[in-house]
Amino acid sequence: MAEIELDRRRSVWKQVAEIIRKRVDGGTYKAGEAIPSTVLLAAEFDVSTSTMRKALVALIEDGTLWAEPGMGTYARDDEKPPTREG
Known part of the structure; x- marks a missing residue:
């Protein structure tokens, strides 16, 4: 995966949120599927x-x-949110 460049002069969390939003909107994170953990995403970014x-x-x-x-944590699924089974 290409290195993610963030502008450290701007709000970093907002930039990160926008990139993840684009991943959801673009289908990188498919509807209803779990996204990587907070720790993995923090390392990636x-x-x-x-x-x-x-x-x-x-x-x-x-x-x-x-x-x-x-x-x-899951990408939004307009059909239904995940539910606990069992």
């Missing part, structure tokens, strides 16, 4: 896990992502 969490929370709040405690 070379940001702290707190910065990554801030970006992910913003994306959950705007409906781009869906999170379920104990299950993970």
Whole structure:
């Protein structure tokens, strides 16, 4: 994967959120499928896990992502959110 270049003079979490939003909109992260963990994404973007969490929370709040405690974080699926089985 190509190196991600962020402008450190601008809000990093907003830039990260926009890139992830584009990945969801473009189908890199398919509807209803889990996205990589916070730790993996933070490493990929070379940001702290707190910065990554801030970006992910913003994306959950705007409906781009869906999170379920104990299950993970998923790309939005307009059909249905993930549910616990069992």
